[in-house]
Amino acid sequence: MKVAIITDSGANLSQNYVSQHKNLYVVPLNILIDGKGYKDQVEITPKEVYEKLDTHQVSTSLPDVDDLENALKDIKQKGYEAVIVINISSGLSGTFNSFRLVLENEKDLQVIHYDTKTLAAGQGYIVEYALELLEKNTPLDKIVPLLDIMRKHDxxxxxxxxxxxxxxxxxxxxxxxxxxxxxxxxxxxxxxxxxxxxxxxxxxxxxxxxxxxxxxxxxxxxxxxxxxxxxxxxxxxxxxxxxxxxxxxxxxxxxxxxxxxxxxxxxxxxxxxxxxxxxxx
The missing domain is CATH 3.30.1180.10 (Hypothetical Protein Tm841; Chain: A;domain 3)
Structure with a gap:
């Protein structure tokens, strides 16, 4: 089975790593500065954010639904049959729930939606492990329990x-x-x-x-x-x-x-x- 992975920019994955994995899609969260939106990791740097953090209105926002839908569209066009969606902790962001609302309407792909309950490289390592498991042809129904073990114990x-x-x-x-x-x-x-x-x-x-x-x-x-x-x-x-x-x-x-x-x-x-x-x- 041909399987893709979608995550969000909360996983803190490097652009080099993402470019090396053709079945990996990263949907950026958004940053608002004085009401203007910027895509995380795409349109703004940490330095630019920190320079404005105490002098401007700076906040975060959910990913654009269009970005997720475009990723799903591309995945289907490339012949994938299933997608594992791995999100930043639902306890720290509304991203998981925002994705859930879109994924509930997905009829053409088998969907596994995973709440990492973590963020940054903690989330990134879960994405990396999921990719490793796919490369080893691990059955889909075995992947989530293995991700849980890594998240909770390893x-x-x-x-x-x-x-x-x-x-x-x-x-x-x-x-x-x-x-x-x-x-x-x-x-x-x-x-x-x-x-x-x-x-x-x-x-x-x-x-x-x-x-x-x-x-x-x-x-x-x-x-x-x-x-x-x-x-x-x-x-x-x-x-x-x-x-x-x-x-x-x-x-x-x-x-x-x-x-x-x-x-x-x-x-x-x-x-x-x-x-x-x-x-x-």
Whole structure:
């Protein structure tokens, strides 16, 4: 069976990776700046977003339905019989539900719709794994259980940010504690729980200690296991590369990726953020 995959730009996949997989389609989320719309990863960069974050009205918006419908049309024209649609957490975005409304009316393709309950490289790794499973001719009915295992047991996505104000502003605060942490310089280590919303996994005083706590969490889970590791950053690429070198000395890493957080997610974290996202291979 010929199967395509659709995801959204919340997966933070590189353009190079997407171009190498002809059966992969990425539908961009939207960014609004002073009411004008920009397609995430297509029409605006993280730098441009951060420059305007505190001086303009900046928000995020759902993908255009037309972009999804055009992807489905192209998939059918190319002879695909089924599509796996893999979305950013429904607990953090209305994207999953927006896609669901379109997919319910799809009559020509077998559709599997998967809520990753995560985002960024956590979502991206699920997309990559789904592509790997298709390349191995894994039966469609076996794919979702395998994606669940990776999401729940064989991966870890953790983040830290210097301020909670952007999460608060965007309504994405979830169950992350707020005000007192700002006053005491306590930085949260954040993950996404089984409901797909942000929760505090740990806390540390200051950003550097928070990064060390994150390193300990990744090391504890994956020491002795080969992994893929992604480090996302907001503006500080130099620091992110230093963190990557640190990990390469201590863990068995197959693929190391250092990449800026996609702008549509950076709006909610702010420029001073780092994420460690790993998956067992």
């Amino acid at each position: 991966s870890l996505a953790i983040y830290t940010i210097n301020t909670l104000k952007y999460l608060k502003r965007g309504g994405r605060i979830g169950r992350v504690e707020g005000t007192i942490g700002e006053l005491l310089h306590i930085k949260p280590v954040i993950t996404v729980n089984e409901d797909g919303v942000y929760v505090t996994l740990s806390k540390a005083i200051g950003l550097q200690r928070s990064l060390l706590t994150m390193k300990d969490l990744i090391t504890k889970k994956f020491l002795g296991t080969q992994i893929d590791l992604t480090i996302h950053y907001g503006e500080d690429e130099e620091k992110a590369n230093q963190l990557a070198l640190m990990f390469q000395k201590t863990l068995n890493i197959r693929n190391m990726t250092v990449s800026p957080l996609t702008p549509v997610l950076g709006i909610h974290t702010g420029p001073q953020m780092f994420a460690y996202i790993a998956r067992k291979v």
